[in-house]
Amino acid sequence: MATAMAKGTTESLKEQNRWQRSALRYLGRSRSAQVGLAIVALAITLSLGAPIFAGTDPSAMEPTAILQPPSAEHYFGTDNFGRDLWSRVLYGGRISILVGISVAAATTLTGVLIGTVAGYFSRLDNVLMRAMDILMAFPPILLAIGVMAILGASLINIIIALVIPYTPRAARIVRAEILHLREQDFIQAARSLGMTDFRLITRHLVPNSLTPLLIQQTFIVALAILAESGLNFLGIGVPPAVPTLGNILADARQFLRTSPWMALFPGLFISMLVLGVNLLGDGIRDVLDPRMRR
Numbered sequence: 001m002a003t004a005m006a007k008g009t010t011e012s013l014k015e016q017n018r019w020q021r022s023a024l025r026y027l028g029r030s031r032s033a034q035v036g037l038a039i040v041a042l043a044i045t046l047s048l049g050a051p052i053f054a055g056t057d058p059s060a061m062e063p064t065a066i067l068q069p070p071s072a073e074h075y076f077g078t079d080n081f082g083r084d085l086w087s088r089v090l091y092g093g094r095i096s097i098l099v100g101i102s103v104a105a106a107t108t109l110t111g112v113l114i115g116t117v118a119g120y121f122s123r124l125d126n127v128l129m130r131a132m133d134i135l136m137a138f139p140p141i142l143l144a145i146g147v148m149a150i151l152g153a154s155l156i157n158i159i160i161a162l163v164i165p166y167t168p169r170a171a172r173i174v175r176a177e178i179l180h181l182r183e184q185d186f187i188q189a190a191r192s193l194g195m196t197d198f199r200l201i202t203r204h205l206v207p208n209s210l211t212p213l214l215i216q217q218t219f220i221v222a223l224a225i226l227a228e229s230g231l232n233f234l235g236i237g238v239p240p241a242v243p244t245l246g247n248i249l250a251d252a253r254q255f256l257r258t259s260p261w262m263a264l265f266p267g268l269f270i271s272m273l274v275l276g277v278n279l280l281g282d283g284i285r286d287v288l289d290p291r292m293r294r
Helices: 002-029 031-048 085-120 122-136 140-151 155-181 185-192 197-208 210-233 245-255 261-288
Strands: none
Touching: 031 085, 031 261, 085 122, 085 155, 085 197, 085 210, 085 245, 085 261, 122 155, 140 155, 140 210, 155 197, 155 210, 185 197, 197 210, 210 245, 210 261, 245 261
């Protein structure tokens, strides 16, 4: 009987591998994923290559070029200190992308850890999930503002402040998958063969619970980018002298009528970046969700 169960486990894993290869082929054909990937790739290329594409120091001031409109010399115009907005937007995009990816990666790790422990060990489930419910009771941006007020203004503190409110979403997704998977036949077969809890979790439960979490985390990247810009716009993120999209928008508030380009271009960059991430997430969801694929 154990041999038959082991054979069933092997067949289940082979079927999963075939499905994953098929999903990758569908992903290459998804228009939503292609458009989103193109937008995100362009934004990342411009931001990471800011020293090459910008051409000027984002903090360099030109007193003779204050509030100049877009031109061949300054593609996005200049701000109220004569700083080149093209350069500042590209350098600001680096911070937004860094925060978005860092928050998604950190919430994945914490969410997998908390969700797996809660889903697999029933005694800890109630305690961990009630703690997650308490965090989810607060709007993410308000909780992030409270954390920033305690920790102070810095880039690492922004990431920490956003990881805390977005971790419960990841944890609940992983917990739900673990609760479902631990009753499946291939898990029961592996347990009957003497596999330890640690090996069962790391080799079977966690890998098989990552698909819905991957879809969710693409949207967490977009939410983190918006939240980071909002925190900097409110003046509780990084210092005002650091070129971030939120700081640029904060400086542009008093010049919306006379110099609208100060708010237009950083706002467009944020919108296009978030749109690209959401389209990529939609494409991944369409591919990985069997109901959408049918």
